[in-house]
Amino acid sequence: MFGGGGGGLDPRKMKQMMKQMGIDVDELDAEEVVITKSDGEQLYFEDPDITVMDARGQETYQVVGEAQSREADAGAVGDASAVEAGADAAAGDDAIPDDDVEIVAQRAGVPEDEAREALEATDGDLANAIQRLE
Structure with a gap:
């Protein structure tokens, strides 16, 4: 789309073009990402590569890694301590x-x-x- 041939753009040129369009791209250091689906199933990524694009205040997160699945009940045991720890902070x-x-x-x-x-x-x-x- 952006370049001729199959090689694509040089990453430096791509970053420079994005900056000119007002898009900032950064890497985010995270140990784990958890996505809870509407059916209660959880997908989690250990040591994911996360890219954050900020286009004039609108942030987009790209998570790259191998998703693992766990049942909602399996996650509930681990989440209980987090809920207790955050109960005072989230009161009301x-x-x-x-x-x-x-x-x-x-x-x-x-x-x-x-x-x-x-x-x-x-x-x-x-x-x-x-x-x-x-």
Whole structure:
């Protein structure tokens, strides 16, 4: 699509072009990524390669790795301690994670209480909350 032949673009040139279009690309260091599907099944990636693209405030995450599957009940045992540990921090607002509040507050340049209100008003949609605050 971008280049002639089958070789593709030089990664440096691709990064330079993306920067000119206002897209920042960074690597994210993570130990594990967990995706909980609507049927309760969990997919998890150990030591994934994660690329974050920020296109004018809209972040896109690309996770590369081998997905492993586990049943919802198997994950519930491990999740119980996390729920207990975070119960005090999430008192009263169990739908909005603190990490999301921090992201919205930083991106929109507002205090965390305003970011939380915007997230609650947009049902946890980060992009819409940021847009609402700008």
